[in-house]
Amino acid sequence: MSERILEVGNLTVDIPVGNGMLHAVQGVSFHVDKGETLCIVGESGCGKSLTSLAIMDLLPSKAIRNANTLELDGEDILNVPERRMSDIRGNTMGMIFQEPMTSLNPAFTIGNQMVEILKRHRNVSNAEARDRAIYLLEKVGITAAASRLSQYPHQLSGGLRQRVMIAMTLMCGPDLIIADEPTTALDVTIQAQILLLLAELQREFEMGLILITHDLGVVARIADRVAVMYAGEVVEEGTANQVFNRPTHPYTQGLLECIPIPGKTERGKPLGSIPGIVPSLVGRFEACHFADRCPFAMDSCTDGNIALRPANEAGHAYRCLLSPEQCAANAKTKGVA
Amino acid sequence: MTETVIRATDVTRTFMISAGAFRGKKPLRAVNGINLEVERGEVLALVGESGCGKTTLAKMLLGLLPPTSGTIELTGQPVNSIHRLEMAKLVQPVFQDPYSSLNPRKSIGSIITLPLRVQNDPNPETWRKRAEEIMELVGLPSRLFNNYPNQLSGGQRQRVAIARALINRPEVVICDEPTSALDVSVQSQILNLLQDLRKELNLTYVVISHNLAVVEHIATRVAVMYLGRIVEQTETATLFDAPEHPYTEALLKSVLTPDPSLGIPDTQLGAAYPNPVNPPSGCTFHPRCAKVMGQCSEIAPTPTKRPHGHVECHLYDDTAKPERAAS
Ligand SMILES: Nc1ncnc2c1ncn2[C@@H]1O[C@H](COP(=O)(O)OP(=O)(O)OP(=O)(O)O)[C@@H](O)[C@H]1O
Ligand SMILES: Nc1ncnc2c1ncn2[C@@H]1O[C@H](COP(=O)(O)OP(=O)(O)OP(=O)(O)O)[C@@H](O)[C@H]1O
Ligand SMILES: [Mg+2]
Numbered sequence: 068m069s070e071r072i073l074e075v076g077n078l079t080v081d082i083p084v085g086n087g088m089l090h091a092v093q094g095v096s097f098h099v100d101k102g103e104t105l106c107i108v109g110e111s112g113c114g115k116s117l118t119s120l121a122i123m124d125l126l127p128s129k130a131i132r133n134a135n136t137l138e139l140d141g142e143d144i145l146n147v148p149e150r151r152m153s154d155i156r157g158n159t160m161g162m163i164f165q166e167p168m169t170s171l172n173p174a175f176t177i178g179n180q181m182v183e184i185l186k187r188h189r190n191v192s193n194a195e196a197r198d199r200a201i202y203l204l205e206k207v208g209i210t211a212a213a214s215r216l217s218q219y220p221h222q223l224s225g226g227l228r229q230r231v232m233i234a235m236t237l238m239c240g241p242d243l244i245i246a247d248e249p250t251t252a253l254d255v256t257i258q259a260q261i262l263l264l265l266a267e268l269q270r271e272f273e274m275g276l277i278l279i280t281h282d283l284g285v286v287a288r289i290a291d292r293v294a295v296m297y298a299g300e301v302v303e304e305g306t307a308n309q310v311f312n313r314p315t316h317p318y319t320q321g322l323l324e325c326i327p328i329p330g331k332t333e334r335g336k337p338l339g340s341i342p343g344i345v346p347s348l349v350g351r352f353e354a355c356h357f358a359d360r361c362p363f364a365m366d367s368c369t370d371g372n373i374a375l376r377p378a379n380e381a382g383h384a385y386r387c388l389l390s391p392e393q394c395a396a397n398a399k400t401k402g403v404a
Numbered sequence: 405m406t407e408t409v410i411r412a413t414d415v416t417r418t419f420m421i422s423a424g425a426f427r428g429k430k431p432l433r434a435v436n437g438i439n440l441e442v443e444r445g446e447v448l449a450l451v452g453e454s455g456c457g458k459t460t461l462a463k464m465l466l467g468l469l470p471p472t473s474g475t476i477e478l479t480g481q482p483v484n485s486i487h488r489l490e491m492a493k494l495v496q497p498v499f500q501d502p503y504s505s506l507n508p509r510k511s512i513g514s515i516i517t518l519p520l521r522v523q524n525d526p527n528p529e530t531w532r533k534r535a536e537e538i539m540e541l542v543g544l545p546s547r548l549f550n551n552y553p554n555q556l557s558g559g560q561r562q563r564v565a566i567a568r569a570l571i572n573r574p575e576v577v578i579c580d581e582p583t584s585a586l587d588v589s590v591q592s593q594i595l596n597l598l599q600d601l602r603k604e605l606n607l608t609y610v611v612i613s614h615n616l617a618v619v620e621h622i623a624t625r626v627a628v629m630y631l632g633r634i635v636e637q638t639e640t641a642t643l644f645d646a647p648e649h650p651y652t653e654a655l656l657k658s659v660l661t662p663d664p665s666l667g668i669p670d671t672q673l674g675a676a677y678p679n680p681v682n683p684p685s686g687c688t689f690h691p692r693c694a695k696v697m698g699q700c701s702e703i704a705p706t707p708t709k710r711p712h713g714h715v716e717c718h719l720y721d722d723t724a725k726p727e728r729a730a731s
């Protein structure tokens with residue numbers, strides 16, 4: 068029996084900007100079970116980071132968050148006092164950012180920061196906290212862990228900082244980790260190691276993991292389920308197998324055309340691309356958000372909002388007027404299925 | 405006629421770092437004897453594990469960090485003799501981190517036109533138009549001209565950095581992870597753009613990337629770095645078709661193709677990236693090498709010439725066992 072860790076229902080994030088209201092996240096729903104990895108993938112600016120910041124209640128102060136449901140381990144975290152929320156953050160729910168320096172304080176040593184985070188949430192001695200820090204630094208594959216404790220973040224390379232971040236996030240043994248582009252700045256061997264590490268730690272500690280990335284290779288290899296976002300909305304959701312082998316939304320299909328596949332894509336040949344840019348999210352527009360970049364767009368696509376609808380298999384859904392059969396035929400033509 | 409635009413000779417860079425309480429400072433050889441020649445119009449990719457010294461080398465090529473020893477020449481002039489303003493017209497960076505490299509208090513427009521201001525560009529009335537042109541080229545809507553970096557997503561910020569680097573039409577662009585923050589649909593556009601600009605303006609690139617698919621697509625040559633040294637350097641096709649150094653092989657093994665039936669590969673390298681303050685003896689890769697031999701822990705290999713470049717590994721020593729040399 069799977070255990071629900073996170074339930075997000077109809078989450079919206081609106082940000083007042085100079086010329087109106089920016090609807091950055093427009094009714095996003097998903098859930099994460101114990102030991103499950105959900106990958107959120109999508110175009111730059113589509114609202115992935117704001118979605119995760121909204122869950123952590125770390126949005127910029129002017130941002131307005133709304134949701135029907137936001138529950139962690141069955142507890143409503145939508146309407147809780149900041150005191151309780153700051154207890155949850157870093158304790159039950161941890162976040163690994165795209166750029167580790169956003170959460171590492173340059174003025175304090177690694178050891179200081181790791182000890183501090185555990186002492187804030189647990190009644191432990193300095194020595195106990197230090198021991199746990201060393202244990203976790205070793206777990207994430209850092210050599211000479213004890214001597215690293217006295218180092219400052221800027222003395223570490225990007226990959227080491229990211230490992231330190233992961234170790235720090237694990238200090239309190241969280242139920243859920245949200246990792247926002249955790250391996251983006253790293254080279255492939257380290258990326259593979261860190262992902263393997265995250266997957267192993269997740270299994271060992273039975274955590275839920277939300278992994279935000281734009282790297283479809285990473286998604287394919289690590290995700291149990293995938294949510295593809297475009298312009299503030301989830302446009303396709305399903306298991307990794309469904310999304311990669313039976314991509315249904317034209318945007319998902321377009322993404323898969325863009326990636327060079329070693330051994331398959333011809334060397335030097337220009338890569339596919341999705342022409343055009345993401346629409347402005349300022350103000351409401353009642354239409355398919357992808358219509359102006361979609362090779363299959365019809366007049367009816369701009370007649371109103373498109374609802375998420377079930378595809379042919381259970382757990383697979385997409386947001387498009389085309390039937391699953393038409394989408395499957397398109398995927399065949401494009402060579403992505 | 406080829407022209408060497410970048411020449412690095414025996415370049416090293418040492419940082420003194422604290423070795424722990426009461427143990428004083430120890431040298432960390434971030435770049436440890438690098439020789440490099442890049443011809444005009446080439447795209448040299450630097451690849452290698454985190455901490456191997458790619459950014460340190462890039463900063464030295466940009467004149468932002470002096471080498472501890474060795475020399476770097478750009479278009480035949482030693483970098484330490486080139487004036488700052490001249491240097492800025494010669495070589496421009498696009499950094500890995502689009503967060504700290506953009507001034508949060510400056511608008512996008514003023515960030516992109518800053519190089520023109522610094523150079524005292526004589527036609528200020530053209531700045532806005534030139535900025536908007538370059539913004540369009542890199543896929544930034546011109547409506548963002550008066551916005552600030554914190555109002556942009558990560559990908560949008562990286563495009564600002566690329567626009568800023570290109571506005572002065574430099575000869576050399578040093579890109580440290582230029583597309584790692586970009587969505588794949590934009591990445592392919594940026595790569596095509598970099599290629600187009602390179603042909604049009606005869607630009608020379610040094611590209612640091614962990615994305616080997618990107619490297620394969622854009623680079624003409626690849627230098628594989630390990631612990632401050634270039635362990636293999638050759639033409640792109642040769643490297644991907646027939647990698648020679650065992651580290652290069654491991655690197656290629658870790659490419660994640662988008663196949664959900666496969667898991668995350670175990671690179672067999674172990675997690676033990678060596679402590680750079682206390683590097684392993686002999687070949688610094690030997691503790692992680694799948695093909696380690698007797699002499700590897702004792703004798704540091706030297707570069708061996710190969711048909712299209714060189715490799716630094718005892719497997720290819722001229723003195724190695726004949727069956728090894730023949731294979
Ligand atoms: N503080 C802010 N003020 C105004 N707009 C913002 C702010 N933060 C984000 N946005 C806008 O909200 C949208 C969603 O941003 P978000 O950072 O969630 O994107 P993302 O999907 O994480 O992108 P990336 O892949 O580039 O990190 C973008 O259009 C962005 O420009
Ligand atoms: N200012 C500094 N002080 C001390 N050590 C430093 C400094 N800058 C870099 N180093 C060290 O030098 C080595 C090389 O660092 P560098 O940033 O060049 O690596 P990199 O190859 O760019 O790694 P990444 O892929 O993580 O960006 C690392 O061991 C790093 O810790
Ligand atoms: Mg983001």
Ligand SMILES: [Mg+2]
Nearest residue numbers: 225458459500
């Ligand atoms: Mg670097």
